[in-house]
Amino acid sequence: MTWISNLTTAFGLLLLADSCYSAYEHSALQTHRAASLSSLAASHNAPTSTLPIDITIETIFATLTICLGIVLGTSNLRPIQWRVWAGKIEREGEAGFLNSSGEVEKDYIGNPFRLLESRPGFVDIRKQRKEFAEWVKNK
Amino acid sequence: MSSSLLHPPGHLSPATALQHSQQAPSILNKSTGAISTSLFQSLLAAPETPELWITYENLLLSCLRTGDDESAHRCLGRLVNRFGNDNERIMALKGILKEAGASDAATLDVILEEYEQILQDNPTNIPILKRRVVLLRSMGRISESVSALISLLDISPTDAEAWAELADLYFSQGLYSQAIFALEEVLVLQPNAWNIHARLGEILFVAAKASGNAGQLAEALKRFSRSIELCDSYLRGYYGLKLTTKQLLSDPQKALSNRTASEGFVVPDSATLSKLDEMATEKLAEIVRRNSAGEKGWQGYDEAEIKATRELLENGSNVIIR
Numbered sequence: 515m516t517w518i519s520n521l522t523t524a525f526g527l528l529l530l531a532d533s534c535y536s537a538y539e540h541s542a543l544q545t546h547r548a549a550s551l552s553s554l555a556a557s558h559n560a561p562t563s564t565l566p567i568d569i570t571i572e573t574i575f576a577t578l579t580i581c582l583g584i585v586l587g588t589s590n591l592r593p594i595q596w597r598v599w600a601g602k603i604e605r606e607g608e609a610g611f612l613n614s615s616g617e618v619e620k621d622y623i624g625n626p627f628r629l630l631e632s633r634p635g636f637v638d639i640r641k642q643r644k645e646f647a648e649w650v651k652n653k
Numbered sequence: 654m655s656s657s658l659l660h661p662p663g664h665l666s667p668a669t670a671l672q673h674s675q676q677a678p679s680i681l682n683k684s685t686g687a688i689s690t691s692l693f694q695s696l697l698a699a700p701e702t703p704e705l706w707i708t709y710e711n712l713l714l715s716c717l718r719t720g721d722d723e724s725a726h727r728c729l730g731r732l733v734n735r736f737g738n739d740n741e742r743i744m745a746l747k748g749i750l751k752e753a754g755a756s757d758a759a760t761l762d763v764i765l766e767e768y769e770q771i772l773q774d775n776p777t778n779i780p781i782l783k784r785r786v787v788l789l790r791s792m793g794r795i796s797e798s799v800s801a802l803i804s805l806l807d808i809s810p811t812d813a814e815a816w817a818e819l820a821d822l823y824f825s826q827g828l829y830s831q832a833i834f835a836l837e838e839v840l841v842l843q844p845n846a847w848n849i850h851a852r853l854g855e856i857l858f859v860a861a862k863a864s865g866n867a868g869q870l871a872e873a874l875k876r877f878s879r880s881i882e883l884c885d886s887y888l889r890g891y892y893g894l895k896l897t898t899k900q901l902l903s904d905p906q907k908a909l910s911n912r913t914a915s916e917g918f919v920v921p922d923s924a925t926l927s928k929l930d931e932m933a934t935e936k937l938a939e940i941v942r943r944n945s946a947g948e949k950g951w952q953g954y955d956e957a958e959i960k961a962t963r964e965l966l967e968n969g970s971n972v973i974i975r
Contacts, residue, residue, distance in 0.1 A: 601885025607953025627846035634661035649667040
């Protein structure tokens with residue numbers, strides 16, 4: 515998740531918390547008012563006022579902001595067709611699979627079939643050492 | 654090609670391997686290597702991840718490759734502390750370490766004896782069976798290595814890596830039809846492996862050049878085409894396609910006479926061949942051009958392959974096969 519999506523989601527959560535608290539306060543005020551009224555006048559019930567419209571707007575806006583923040587934080591879409599995906603690996607290498615912070619994605623494994631050609635279970639370590647030593651000599 | 658420490662390092666260039674092994678001391682010193690089993694500490698400290706152990710294993714292989722034996726021993730020590738001595742993979746890693754440290758044939762014989770001993774106790778220890786095959790091949794005892802590999806494949810016939818190793822062994826000995834058979838087995842197990850299709854095409858091409866059988870050239874053509882179907886802009890596939898079409902176009906007599914050959918595929922007619930050649934040339938030129946221009950989405954290709962393609966496009970007729 516990038517910083518912008520984190521920021522937006524956090525802001526939306528703040529707004530939501532604020533609107534929920536305002537609604538709670540409103541309902542607490544209602545019960546308090548009803549309680550104090552009923553102690554003064556025997557049967558006259560003041561009509562309960564509905565939730566102020568700005569609390570409603572704030573709640574809806576907060577929900578939309580949270581949704582926007584989460585959507586902004588999703589990772590890049592990957593190709594679905596096999597040949598397009600394979601072509602992307604061959605053509606772009608690691609650079610095609612960066613996540614939003616610029617690092618290679620955790621589950622990127624490159625060409626999964628290259629293990630059939632490098633065969634790590636059959637690594638001939640003596641040959642590799644010899645070749646490496648020659649490469650160092652020739653450098 | 655992924656260059657992180659989370660993937661087996663066999664295919665890395667020497668420079669990247671050197672870079673990894675130079676990171677070894679810092680990675681080893683960063684954590685003490687003691688993973689405590691107490692509940693309290695595992696609540697406080699970061700939990701161990703599978704990536705940690707994979708990193709140690711790949712670091713070990715890179716260090717052995719570059720000659721940093723001390724760091725390799727330290728990595729192995731931590732792995733043994735965690736997984737114990739009886740784990741099959743750990744036994745194979747210990748074997749690799751010993752092989753790397755061996756300096757003469759007598760030591761190698763001793764190591765081989767040890768492998769045989771382990772296999773006496775557990776005949777299906779796959780990592781040790783693989784090590785035995787590699788050691789025999791490294792010592793030059795190819796036919797024994799092949800029979801050891803075949804017995805491994807009898808135990809575990811769905812091991813694509815072992816089939817691929819068998820194909821490589823046969824190819825190194827010039828036994829092309831056996832190599833082709835082994836690679837076809839790999840393709841049965843992994844039908845979508847575009848690089849194996851290209852490899853099979855390459856072996857068919859070499860075999861066809863040796864024997865002059867145009868049916869094999871036609872099959873090579875099909876294999877390269879399949880690898881391109883499976884992977885857009887596959888450099889190796891287009892390169893092989895161009896070589897094969899050029900070969901087929903340059904011997905029209907042979908192609909005609911083998912049209913009705915009983916074995917091998919039917920060679921396509923020369924119009925199709927020239928169209929394929931044209932398409933391959935165009936695509937190769939595009940890849941080389943975009944890669945050299947430094948365009949953003951085209952930098953994943955290997956330097957040496959691009960150089961070879963450039964030479965192929967410039968020469969037009971003189972081709973050297975790796």
